[in-house]
Amino acid sequence: MSNPDPPTDSSNFALGQLRALLDQSSSEGEQRLPPERELAARIGIGRRALRRALEVLEAEGRIWRHQGKGTFLGPRPAQTPTNLEELAKRTHPLEVMDVRLEIEPALARLAAMRATNGDIERLLHLAEKTASSSDADGRELWDSALHRTIAEAAGNSLLLAIFDMIDRIRQDATWRLLRERARSGERQQIYVEQHRRVIAAIAQREAHAAEQAMREHLEFVREGLLKVMTRPLPDHVDGHLPEALVTHSKDRIRHGT
Amino acid sequence: MSNPDPPTDSSNFALGQLRALLDQSSSEGEQRLPPERELAARIGIGRRALRRALEVLEAEGRIWRHQGKGTFLGPRPAQTPTNLEELAKRTHPLEVMDVRLEIEPALARLAAMRATNGDIERLLHLAEKTASSSDADGRELWDSALHRTIAEAAGNSLLLAIFDMIDRIRQDATWRLLRERARSGERQQIYVEQHRRVIAAIAQREAHAAEQAMREHLEFVREGLLKVMTRPLPDHVDGHLPEALVTHSKDRIRHGT
C-alpha cells in the first residue's frame, strides 16, 4: 500500500520546528496553536507542507484539529451527544437492556438501604396497581412508575437522571410495540410476581436480595425481547416493515476516533 | 400574609379579554401569544395591568412565560434534567463517586470481554503517558482519556454516553481543585499502579479481575476525596477559600445548547 501524501524534506523540517513549539506551548500552559496560515508564515514554509507535519503530530496523539475551531494540544476531547434523539438513533433495544441490567439492580440495592418509609409505602401501592391494570397502555404506565419510584428511593440524583435518560429512550415510539408483544400472555403475570419480590426485598431492607431479584426480573425481560425479535412474524402481520424500522439503520454514525 | 400585587379593576378587565383570546388562539392552533407590549396596546391597558392578568393565568397553568422567549399556551414544558449545567448543580462529588462505582467496574468487565486488540493497544499506550506526565493538567487529561478509552472498549454506545455525562460533570471547574488536592503526592503513584492493573486484566481478558481492579481503584479515589474534604486545611494554606470555589458557580453561562 502506498501513502498518498508521504513526508517530504520541507515537512520534516517543519516537524522539528513544530515539536519545539509544542514543548514551548505546553510549558506555557497554552492549549491552542496559532492558525495554520500564521504558523506556515512564521516557520517559513507553505501551508501544504505544514499540514503534512500536523498530520503526523495528530496521528501521534500530540495534537488534535477541527475545522473551524483550530489546532489544540493533547488528546482529542470526547464528543458526547447530549441530545436524546441523536442518542436514541445510535443505540438499540439490546444495548438498552444491557445498561438496565447494570443500573437497575444497583438502584434496587441502594433503595433497599436508603428508601424512606414513604417510598416503601408508595412502592407497595404501585405493586397493587400494576397487578390490577388491564390494558397495555396502563401496564406500561404503572410499570414505568414502579421502576422510577425505585430509582427515586435510591437517593442519588445523578443515578436518577441517568435512569430517566434510559427510560426516555425506552419510551421511543418505535420500541413500544416491541415491548407490548414481549409482555403479552402469561409473561405479564410473571412480571407482576417479580415486581412483588423486588419490592418485598426493598421493604425488608434486604439489599442483596433486592439487587438479585431486580437482576432476575430484567434478565427475564431481556429474554422475552430476544424471543420476540428472533421469532418469525405471525401470519396475520403485514408483510412489509414499517419505515421507521428500515431507514434508521443507515444514518448510524461513527463515534470512535 | 398579604399579596404584594393584588388584582385590580383594570387587571380584572384584562383577564376577561385574555381568556377569550386564549380560547380563540388554542382553537386556531396558535401556541404563542403576541408580545406583552402589543397585547397591552391591543386590549387598551397598560403593561403592568396586563402582566398582573398574565400572572393569574400562569398560576392557573393555562400559559407559561420565559424572558426573551415569549408567552405560550398550555402547561410549562418539563425541564429536561439532561441539561448538564442544571444536573451539576443538583449533585455533589460523593454522589458522582457512587455512580462511578456502579458504572465503571461494569465498563471494565465489558471491556475485558469485548475490547478489540486496537483498544488494548491504545490502553497500553495511554498507561505510559499517564505515568510520565508531570503537571496536574496533563495528568487530568491523560487520566480522563484512559477511563474513556475503557468506556469505549466496552462496546455499548449508551453506556459510553452515560460515562461521558458523568465525566463532564466531574470536569466542572469547581471540582478540579478538589481532585488535584486528592491526588497529590504518593497517591498519584498508586493511581498509576491501579490503572496498570486494570489494563492488564483487560488485556488478559479477565473480566472479573478487571471489574474488581476498577472497583478497588475507584474506592481508593473516593477515600482520597473523603480525606481531602474532611481534613482541616494545612497551615501553609491561606485562610480564605480560593476564589474558584466561591465565584465560579455563578458565572457559568453557556457551553452549548
Added chain:
DNA sequence: ACCCGAACCAATTTGCAACTGGTCCAGCGA
C-alpha cells in the same frame, strides 16, 4: 517531483441587532 501561493469550500465562533419578558420610576388622575 516538489513546493508555493492563491482561491475556494465547510464548520465554527464571534459580534451585533432585534425582540422579549422582568423591573423600576416619575407622573397623572380619580
Added chain:
DNA sequence: TCGCTGGACCAGTTGCAAATTGGTTCGGGT
C-alpha cells in the same frame, strides 16, 4: 392616597452576517 400609565432600562433569547479556521483544489514556478 391609591391605582394606573407610559417610559426607560435590565436581562435572556434568537437570528444573522462577518470573521476565523481547518480542508481541499488548482495553476504555476523551481
